Amino acid sequence: MKSMSAIIFKDIVIEMRNKESITSMLMFGVLVLVVFQFAFETINVERGLLAPGTLWVAFSFAAILGLNRSLAMEIDNDCLQGLLLAPISRGELYLGKVASNFIFMMIAEVIVLPLFVVFNNLDFNLKFLEVAAIACLGTLGIASIGTILSTISANTRIKEVMLPVLQIPLTVPVIIASVEATREVLTGDTRGISSWLYVLAGFIIVYLTASYLVFEFAVEE
Amino acid sequence: MKLKVLAILTLVSMLTALYMIFLYAPREALQGDAMRIFYIHVPLAISGYVSAFLLFIGVIGFFRTGDLKWDRFGETAAALGVTFISAQLITGSLWSRPIWGPWWVWDARTTLQLVLDLIFIAYFMLRSYLPDPQKRAKLSAVFGLLGMIDVPINYLSIYLVRTQHPQAVVSPGGGGVSPEMGLTLTVSFTAVGLLYAYLFNRRLAIAKVEEEVDYLEQVVLAHE
Amino acid sequence: MALESEDIRKTFGYFTALGGVTLKVKRGEFLALFGRNGAGKTTFLKIAATLVKPTHGRLRIEGIDVREEPEEARRRIGFLSHNTYLYRDLTPIENLRFFGRLYDVQDLDERIHSLIDRVGLQRRASDPVRSFSRGLHQRLGLARVMLHDPSLILLDEPYTGLDANAVDTLNQMLDEAISAGKTIILTTHDLEQGLRAASRAIIIDRGKIVFTGDARDPATRDAYRQYIRVGVTP
Numbered sequence: 239m240k241s242m243s244a245i246i247f248k249d250i251v252i253e254m255r256n257k258e259s260i261t262s263m264l265m266f267g268v269l270v271l272v273v274f275q276f277a278f279e280t281i282n283v284e285r286g287l288l289a290p291g292t293l294w295v296a297f298s299f300a301a302i303l304g305l306n307r308s309l310a311m312e313i314d315n316d317c318l319q320g321l322l323l324a325p326i327s328r329g330e331l332y333l334g335k336v337a338s339n340f341i342f343m344m345i346a347e348v349i350v351l352p353l354f355v356v357f358n359n360l361d362f363n364l365k366f367l368e369v370a371a372i373a374c375l376g377t378l379g380i381a382s383i384g385t386i387l388s389t390i391s392a393n394t395r396i397k398e399v400m401l402p403v404l405q406i407p408l409t410v411p412v413i414i415a416s417v418e419a420t421r422e423v424l425t426g427d428t429r430g431i432s433s434w435l436y437v438l439a440g441f442i443i444v445y446l447t448a449s450y451l452v453f454e455f456a457v458e459e
Numbered sequence: 460m461k462l463k464v465l466a467i468l469t470l471v472s473m474l475t476a477l478y479m480i481f482l483y484a485p486r487e488a489l490q491g492d493a494m495r496i497f498y499i500h501v502p503l504a505i506s507g508y509v510s511a512f513l514l515f516i517g518v519i520g521f522f523r524t525g526d527l528k529w530d531r532f533g534e535t536a537a538a539l540g541v542t543f544i545s546a547q548l549i550t551g552s553l554w555s556r557p558i559w560g561p562w563w564v565w566d567a568r569t570t571l572q573l574v575l576d577l578i579f580i581a582y583f584m585l586r587s588y589l590p591d592p593q594k595r596a597k598l599s600a601v602f603g604l605l606g607m608i609d610v611p612i613n614y615l616s617i618y619l620v621r622t623q624h625p626q627a628v629v630s631p632g633g634g635g636v637s638p639e640m641g642l643t644l645t646v647s648f649t650a651v652g653l654l655y656a657y658l659f660n661r662r663l664a665i666a667k668v669e670e671e672v673d674y675l676e677q678v679v680l681a682h683e
Numbered sequence: 684m685a686l687e688s689e690d691i692r693k694t695f696g697y698f699t700a701l702g703g704v705t706l707k708v709k710r711g712e713f714l715a716l717f718g719r720n721g722a723g724k725t726t727f728l729k730i731a732a733t734l735v736k737p738t739h740g741r742l743r744i745e746g747i748d749v750r751e752e753p754e755e756a757r758r759r760i761g762f763l764s765h766n767t768y769l770y771r772d773l774t775p776i777e778n779l780r781f782f783g784r785l786y787d788v789q790d791l792d793e794r795i796h797s798l799i800d801r802v803g804l805q806r807r808a809s810d811p812v813r814s815f816s817r818g819l820h821q822r823l824g825l826a827r828v829m830l831h832d833p834s835l836i837l838l839d840e841p842y843t844g845l846d847a848n849a850v851d852t853l854n855q856m857l858d859e860a861i862s863a864g865k866t867i868i869l870t871t872h873d874l875e876q877g878l879r880a881a882s883r884a885i886i887i888d889r890g891k892i893v894f895t896g897d898a899r900d901p902a903t904r905d906a907y908r909q910y911i912r913v914g915v916t917p
Contacts, residue, residue, distance in 0.1 A: 408578065
């Protein structure tokens with residue numbers, strides 16, 4: 239536990255100093271929302287139907303940026319080796335990185351979400367909080383699998399380019415569930431939402447466990 | 460010897476299946492001749508899932524023993540998976556176009572198969588950028604594990620979309636399945652199954668030889 | 684026994700980096716590891732540091748089997764390599780604080796300040812490491828290694844890129860460590876520095892130990908010169 243919080247704290251201090259991760263995720267998220275605004279301007283469909291998709295496209299690609307940055311920091315000066323030298327288990331190391339990745343993604347999303355509400359002329363009411371809660375779950379899902387996948391892709395020559403190739407097919411359930419759940423909240427028809435939440439929760443539990451167990455294979459030389 | 464038997468059986472059953480598909484099975488009332496694709500399409504789809512399961516077995520085998528032969532096993536399963544699923548997606552497209560109109564339908568089954576195809580392709584892309592055999596085996600085993608765990612979760616979520624948003628489902632025509640069709644399908648399944656087994660065996664053998672060639676190359680290079 | 688390796692082998696694909704290294708290092712020994720580039724010195728050291736898993740063989744650090752209790756073993760090991768494993772955006776104090784927490788070091792702030800003074804980084808203690816020269820990097824790396832008071836200190840070519848001042852500091856710290864009963868294994872290309880304070884010298888060639896002898900024995904120097912001129916000692 240202590241080592242996990244040490245890792246999170248270290249990542250926060252570094253991020254506060256160079257602000258690379260959150261700003262790039264933020265910019266990217268906003269740009270995606272804006273581009274989709276133009277793309278769908280002429281389509282006469284209820285906003286609640288299209289908007290969740292654009293939100294999650296923004297979130298998932300911004301997440302990839304964030305994961306790549308987080309990994310690049312550990313590759314620089316071989317710092318990851320320094321972490322492997324320490325008397326902490328590989329699983330603990332994994333959980334620490336998941337936590338800090340999750341925190342940075344959430345910070346960026348917390349800023350993108352209100353913009354999303356404004357762009358789509360929605361209301362800042364209970365629905366907004368529900369959408370935010372779904373974002374939490376979806377982001378944790380992305381962080382849990384993205385952290386181990388970025389460690390794998392770091393071993394290839396093309397590093398950061400490999401991550402989306404590996405991540406996008408595997409995060410399909412998270413994206414589908416998050417989009418559908420968000421759509422149900424926004425359109426007000428929430429009859430089926432619990433199954434989506436179960437999918438998200440299941441994904442998180444399964445992948446946190448599996449990655450915790452096999453992380454040493456991904457990270458050791 | 461066993462291999463020859465398998466090869467002959469495969470050939471015989473494929474020829475039989477082809478005969479039955481084109482000549483024996485009746486012309487379907489609603490869909491006409493295009494429907495015959497169904498006899499190949501369905502076994503191919505099942506082969507995709509079989510490949511996913513076999514890759515999973517290979518991954519577990521590798522984690523338990525560290526022996527590279529399990530890596531070859533998984534890789535062969537993935538190679539056949541990509542081939543058979545891509546063939547299935549193409550035949551599905553060829554089928555849906557004349558019958559229903561669109562080249563592609565985003566229903567649960569096709570989406571699932573497409574994602575599985577993408578996972579297999581990602582698996583190969585990862586492998587192609589990892590030159591060291593040990594590392595390649597280790598990392599593709601990790602990705603393989605994560606990918607194959609995803610298959611049931613994907614299945615669940617994509618089918619949930621379907622039940623909540625009813626869409627056109629690709630399935631055999633509405634006129635009921637006659638006994639001739641049932642028999643043709645069974646023979647076809649057997650033929651594709653045997654073909655799969657034969658290809659799997661050959662591909663695995665090739666993988667082993669490739670590795671030995673690699674080894675010899677390295678030995679020669681090391682001594683220069 | 685500070686370190687016990689039994690038939691350690693390591694292959695990378697088809698390349699055999701280590702072909703069976705069996706070595707016993709007693710507590711308090713100062714072992715100098717010589718060998719050409721690619722001989723396997725760094726690989727062995729990384730295996731000893733538990734960064735790399737051997738493809739065969741057992742390794743015990745102070746009686747602890749690294750396969751069974753890797754974390755306990757790591758607590759006792761300090762490893763310094765060419766890369767210093769330091770975060771460039773953090774200051775020396777922040778870096779050391781982070782590692783100190785990972786190793787659960789007691790009286791952390793005191794220890795950090797005394798180490799920073801010891802390695803001569805007082806004036807740069809609050810500057811981000813990004814602005815440091817190689818020599819300063821190495822000094823901080825040394826502080827990181829000593830932070831958790833490891834009983835086994837592993838150094839991979841520590842003299843590379845150090846100015847005379849830094850070399851002195853390093854040698855002083857190593858001498859202090861030996862007096863305090865620590866065990867040191869270092870690899871180097873520099874014969875003089877390697878033999879300066881070492882008690883034993885070992886030459887590794889093509890993944891195997893080809894010579895082992897007393898560091899102060901002139902025969903060792905002869906063996907080294909012969910080795911680098913001819914190839915493998917008889």
